[in-house]
Amino acid sequence: MTLQTYQEKAAVYWSNCKQRHAKFMANPNLSGGQKLAVHYFTVAMVLFMAQLLFGLLAGMQFIFPSFLYEILDFNVNRMVHINAMVVWMLYGFLGSIYWFLEEESGVPIVGLKWGHLAFWVLTGAVTIVVLVYLLIQIGSGDDTSLWLINEGREYIEAPRWADIGIVIVILVFFYNVTATFAAGKWSGIAGVLTLDLVALAGLYTAGMFYVTNISVDQYWWWWVIHLWVEATWEVLVGCIMAWSLMKLLGVRRKVVQTWLYIEVALMFGSGILGLGHHYFWIGTPEYWFTIGGFFSALEPIPLVAMVVHSIYDSGAHRFKNSNHPALTWIIAHAFGNFLGAGVWGFMHTLPQINLYTHGTQWSASHGHLAFFGAYATINIAFFYLAAQQVRGNVWMGGDLANGWRWKTAAVLLNLGVMGMTVALLIAGYEQSFIERAVEGSTWAGYFAAQNNHWFMQAMVWRMVFGLMTAVGGGLLFWDLLEIGKGETRPAAIIQNDAITD
């Protein structure tokens, strides 16, 4: 084909995209904020697929170390895998809040056009950052590379210009949220959400300055990593969950808001100082052993509390709803959060054992299940809520056409992640034992552990379950594009513990 043919094909494709976008923007079932939310959800799903793809490539490189060597190195695959996860979760959270903002405040979103502009700026910036990661993989590090290529901090590698852009976008988001609530009505969810967004934007700046002392640098870096994930994200998800439960199961506002306040209190009581478990081995004073150990041991308490409340509710309420995929993913959220964050976290959180496990595949095992259980699941649940509304608030309960798709996707994703978690746990146990305890964390010990047959077998099993997760992810993507199409039955109206068909 000639260049002209390609150009013509591209023009036709672009024209089709614009037509589909215009058709979507005219969808009468969605408010302005919900249309912007669907933009965020769409990019979130694309990034989820990218996370799976780069995870598979990185996993393959554990089994075949020369695979894509000097073409797409392991460190780049791993970086894109983790960055894609962080960003798709943020996209999911931002989208979820835009989704319910108008309904919660009772007025149209203030400054929506700024919100749209921020979305396109953020998406453009993410695209450029990833392309730069892939195109410039090797080189010396200096001020120029820090500003334009890679900041060099694990998990938040985005260059400084993108960092500034992210903060500006979050500030625009903050303006949309606070100005809308100010113009409409405030609620308990609105108050908690607003305060949390201040922390979300503010904490990110802790990872944007550079100091020459590595201990001090790591000290502030953890403020972004831990306090984002185990404080501000948890509260953000609490707000999203509170609204989802009112929508899905008709739980009363007073109940969800009270529990939201309790969650914030528990978060202050354990999550913030639980930060100490990251300070064990970075050169900070030894009192962090005590603080980190104690408060990390308290972190599972909210999860145990959740069990009591869920049993109380199952005994006290009718358990019916008209969006089975969303409810399934909320149930997966409860179990995944409990196992991934609670059980897998506490197994290696105290310094007496963390000395051996920190940074091994044990951490990866905990990370895979905790992030999936605590955050991916709630985002997917919200995607299904959005899909239902996009189709005209149709029935998405039993007897749904092609219901096998969402069920199979849910089974494959949950089994796949659980399988990867167990495989990584075996690898991490072996590393802790051989590399750390027996060999004393030497370079030779590192290779002895990596070449041990238990490690290698575990990596093969991780790949098998990784493929299962990827198939589940693809099926989920397909299902979200198709679910509810052709369905004419309206969804049941759910309010205050009562369902009206």
Next chain:
Amino acid sequence: MLIEPVALSDFFLSFFSAAMIILTATVYAGLFAWAKISARRSVYWGAWLAYIILLVCVGIFSIVNNFSGYWLLLSLTMALGYAFMPRLIWHLCVATHTLEPKHSHHSGGHHD
């Protein structure tokens, strides 16, 4: 306060007892709540059995992690905290749902 790391021979016991602490705490909390809902005495005894296993796990965890001084306070906090937390949460559940239309809040209520 310096720490004494887990001995190589106690690795498995440390991991396993830590996991069991969270799991038995959850089983205890779950059975406790179920006993309140169903008013069955056997479930109530089951909850206490789970709690006794939890105490054993806390004990093993404390020994293999070489707890002494302050760290023993942590064991005590876990043992007492996990005993009382389900009760506290139950009271909060009852208090936050007081104004709801009554379905089956009372003991022995039916399940839809």
